[in-house]
Amino acid sequence: MAFMEKPPVGKVLLDDTVPLTAAIEASQSLQSHTEYIIRVQRGISVENSWQIVRRYSDFDLLNNSLQISGLSLPLPPKKLIGNMDREFIAERQKGLQNYLNVITTNHILCNCELVKKFLDPNNYSANYTEIALQQVSMFFRSEPKWEVVEPLKDIGWRIRKKYFLMKIKNQPKERLVLSWADLGPDKYLSDKDFQCLIKLLPSCLHPNIYRVTFATANESSALLIRMFNEKGTLKDLIYKSKPKDPFLKKYCNPKKIQGLELQQIKTYGRQILEVLKFLHDKGFPYGHLHASNVMLDGDTCRLLDLENSLLGLPSFYRSYFSQFRKINTLESVDVHCFGHLLYEMTYGRPPDSVPVDSFPPAPSMAVVAVLESTLSCEACKNGMPTVSRLLQMPLFSDVLLTTSEKPQFKIPTKLKEALRIAKECIEKRLIEEQKQIHQHRRLTRAQSHHGSEEERKKRKILARKKSKRSAIENNEEHSAKYSNSNNSAGSGASSPLTSPSSPIPPSTAG
Numbered sequence: 001m002a003f004m005e006k007p008p009v010g011k012v013l014l015d016d017t018v019p020l021t022a023a024i025e026a027s028q029s030l031q032s033h034t035e036y037i038i039r040v041q042r043g044i045s046v047e048n049s050w051q052i053v054r055r056y057s058d059f060d061l062l063n064n065s066l067q068i069s070g071l072s073l074p075l076p077p078k079k080l081i082g083n084m085d086r087e088f089i090a091e092r093q094k095g096l097q098n099y100l101n102v103i104t105t106n107h108i109l110c111n112c113e114l115v116k117k118f119l120d121p122n123n124y125s126a127n128y129t130e131i132a133l134q135q136v137s138m139f140f141r142s143e144p145k146w147e148v149v150e151p152l153k154d155i156g157w158r159i160r161k162k163y164f165l166m167k168i169k170n171q172p173k174e175r176l177v178l179s180w181a182d183l184g185p186d187k188y189l190s191d192k193d194f195q196c197l198i199k200l201l202p203s204c205l206h207p208n209i210y211r212v213t214f215a216t217a218n219e220s221s222a223l224l225i226r227m228f229n230e231k232g233t234l235k236d237l238i239y240k241s242k243p244k245d246p247f248l249k250k251y252c253n254p255k256k257i258q259g260l261e262l263q264q265i266k267t268y269g270r271q272i273l274e275v276l277k278f279l280h281d282k283g284f285p286y287g288h289l290h291a292s293n294v295m296l297d298g299d300t301c302r303l304l305d306l307e308n309s310l311l312g313l314p315s316f317y318r319s320y321f322s323q324f325r326k327i328n329t330l331e332s333v334d335v336h337c338f339g340h341l342l343y344e345m346t347y348g349r350p351p352d353s354v355p356v357d358s359f360p361p362a363p364s365m366a367v368v369a370v371l372e373s374t375l376s377c378e379a380c381k382n383g384m385p386t387v388s389r390l391l392q393m394p395l396f397s398d399v400l401l402t403t404s405e406k407p408q409f410k411i412p413t414k415l416k417e418a419l420r421i422a423k424e425c426i427e428k429r430l431i432e433e434q435k436q437i438h439q440h441r442r443l444t445r446a447q448s449h450h451g452s453e454e455e456r457k458k459r460k461i462l463a464r465k466k467s468k469r470s471a472i473e474n475n476e477e478h479s480a481k482y483s484n485s486n487n488s489a490g491s492g493a494s495s496p497l498t499s500p501s502s503p504i505p506p507s508t509a510g
Helices: 056-069 086-105 113-119 128-142 191-203 234-239 247-251 262-282 307-311 330-347 365-375 377-382 387-392 413-451 453-491
Strands: 020-029 034-042 049-055 146-152 161-168 171-182 214-217 221-227 294-297 300-303
Touching: 020 086, 020 113, 034 086, 049 056, 056 086, 056 113, 056 247, 086 113, 128 146, 128 161, 128 171, 128 221, 146 171, 171 307, 191 214, 191 221, 191 307, 191 413, 221 307, 234 247, 234 294, 234 330, 262 300, 262 330, 262 365, 262 387, 307 413, 330 365, 330 387, 330 413, 365 377, 365 387
Parallel strands: none
Antiparallel strands: 020 034, 034 049, 146 161, 161 171, 171 221, 214 221, 294 300
8 A cells, every 4th residue: 555655765864862063153234124133053053053044024914823832932022113223133133033042942842843833844844644644544445344534633743644533424523633753864764664654553452552443554554544533642631631732832831730649659659660571572663652642541551652663763752861871772761751651740830951850749759769760860870770680669569450452562573673773773773862862962062161261361371471480590590500500610620519408618719
């Protein structure tokens, strides 16, 4: 079933999670408006940067689109009279720079399509909803029993993954969700193995994995269908949001911040760790754990999006764990992401920054112990515990899980080997990225230290001391030479050796 044509040879598969930074380099006044010249950079490489030109009206348009997030963003206000004065333009440029800093450092905003299109129009000009609709329509030609009810616009955070509400024609009351996704930069499986593994997903049975009803793929994308859940995900429970609302609206600015009850934290945490252990034991790479990828079915957590690692998609938290060189396997990535999820379940919001220096009061010290082992400075520096180790910790060790469903996921030996090689390649790219970030950080720190005012003063003082010392040494050397020459001339012979304490006898010659 060819529901999408093969990507052109040499197509660059971007990692959408690599942060974009933006700095306004200059402004130029035209007849009736001012243009701002902005340097945008992807990641840490200065070579990977470009210039864009934006007017205030472009910023205003973006800001209006981002209002759905509910955040109060610091866009400088409009000014109709005197908006061409040099002082005003300089002040406004500062305000716009601050605005850019805020939207590029907010973890949800910086990954959204609106911001990406504003900063990088060359790579994000495509209409992915339109592309997805075309591919889904082509798929339905060969599978006429399915029917699209409506697109679920922007319910996820990924730019290249789209969702549609579905129904089966002879069961019109049942609702399903179709997800379509493009390939990512970590797709290392061969086309044949990739398609076989995607089609294997509906056979995966586990009490804590959300069942895939139908799955298919070709060389460049995958399409999966699951049952629609009215209650939504674990993140919807935490943020008290509606599953069909856009991602920005649901999670950017929750009205009420409140964590879950201790028993819920213990039960959900145990269930998630059990399914992670199951996947690790099977040799199936995951690496995509976050609260939106955990479906709630009553009091049971069920993991979503097992296909992401097969498609080669980057993780939601990649920009966090790529900073720490000890988090360099997909197992340790899962454990670190579990720390983020546990923090969100406990406090009702994500951490302000990672690593976390100190944790707010929690319902139990046992919760803090797990958080410290996954999100603290020490943990990020020294490495993550294993899933088995987390299961033995007091928070989860006394939780009893009752289920009658027997886990089942048979992966042929040949595909297991393909998964192992793909996993190694994913980890290799992560390690290389971490190495580059580490080197860049060291260089930046050295340059910053060398260029600081205090350091410059120290260098000046040292230079002065050095020049004084060398001047004194030169004088002493000159005096010694002069004294020796006088002695030699006066005695006409070499002077007798004397101890340093005895005075040199006066010359009697002459």
